[in-house]
């Protein structure tokens with residue numbers, strides 16, 4: 001028999017940004033670290049979410065002892081509503097705020113089955129099969145973020161979670177450096193560390209500089225101050241409240257996701273507001289503008305966000321006007337730059353001021369830059385090192401940093417999703433590959449109507465619609481005649497008459513081949529869409545929305 005080994009298998013987040021998920025396996029015990037989602041790229045038309053291929057875990061569900069979540073960002077918790085119902089009531093461990101955010105997420109997706117959430121304070125150890133683990137606090141752009149110390153039969157593994165090193169954090173504890181140094185002295189087998197900002201030299205600035213910038217803005221802005229950020233950036237919301245309170249501005253929270261998060265964070269004690277500071281939006285009327293601050297979403301220029309609607313004079317309560325100061329307290333997620341720029345333009349057009357990261361220090365991000373990554377490597381002094389969380393260039397650069405601080409090249413493994421790394425206390429090697437990749441989630445199945453409507457509109461405005469009418473004989477269940485096709489906004493049907501006829505023929509042939517299933521709705525629905533999407537794309541390079549209808553005659 002071969003000696004048992006520790007297997008480390010990333011299922012998401014290595015070679016990409018988002019949908020983080022990692023499996024640790026030892027004999028017949030598995031623990032899963034994080035289960036996140038990724039938002040689709042612009043070209044993933046029709047897709048609302050992307051989650052990891054979790055079949056490796058689901059197929060071994062009997063062995064899964066627990067899921068351990070580092071923090072409450074979507075790219076770490078977003079796949080839980082899809083994973084949990086497929087497992088046998090597996091416990092999910094997280095810190096308190098993270099647990100609150102997971103609960104909000106599960107409720108949103110109406111997930112009730114297989115839910116067994118457990119709050120675990122940092123420093124308390126839990127045993128799961130042959131694994132033991134505990135959380136340690138790290139600094140990140142969300143309170144209550146944690147890294148994980150995992151005790152395995154082959155040695156200690158440290159998972160950094162998402163982290164930076166901020167000596168003056170706004171809320172919560174800083175990254176626990178002394179605990180890490182202590183473990184380093186004891187001996188650490190493997191370090192898994194966040195690579196998101198491995199491209200940036202130096203140190204990530206402290207949140208403190210954002211407090212200073214906000215202080216300055218609240219003091220000097222002639223009218224209302226409208227701050228937009230991610231709703232999960234609870235510490236930033238705290239900074240806005242603190243700065244507003246200092247200059248006797250009342251704070252109004254606008255937008256549903258922002259309101260939900262603020263309420264939950266207040267309840268759990270992660271947000272503190274002096275009495276009377278937070279107001280309902282109808283209380284804004286009559287207040288002098290220099291006594292008003294608003295917090296809202298829209299830092300990414302999302303078309304349905306409150307900020308964009310305010311800028312387009314399309315919001316129910318607030319219209320941006322001359323004298324307002326808008327602060328975009330977030331960096332655009334790659335891919336969103338043009339939306340953000342357009343929003344900034346339209347705010348300037350309304351005569352208001354805009355401050356964004358290029359103009360002022362109104363945002364710092366939550367990930368460590370090169371010097372912080374080196375510090376962690378130096379404190380932990382791992383025998384083996386795997387850079388995690390990042391696209392391939394981030395992982396490679398992080399690997400180079402590790403080499404520069406003295407970790408032997410042979411002990412550094414740049415893995416991608418699905419790679420299996422096997423370790424003993426002495427050696428490590430990549431031993432194979434398991435299934436991994438993108439699993440697309442269509443919003444229809446999870447009730448994300450806003451997103452679906454928007455997506456449909458985008459599709460319709462781009463390539464039009466094709467309606468396919470298929471007649472089925474009520475008695476025999478057989479197809480009647482050729483399908484009818486009606487289009488709008490797709491092609492000039494006179495000019496493309498031949499192509500349209502051809503597509504009807506093709507469809508009739510395809511459905512005929514379906515035999516007994518030909519009149520089943522699910523068969524027709526997918527066959528019609530697949531066939532026509534492909535055919536029209538080949539001919540026109542367009543992807544109209546295809547809408548099959550079945551009528552019984």
Ligand SMILES: [Zn+2]
Pocket residue numbers: 071073140162366
């Ligand atoms: Zn994060």
Ligand SMILES: [Zn+2]
Pocket residue numbers: 020073075076162389
């Ligand atoms: Zn992350």
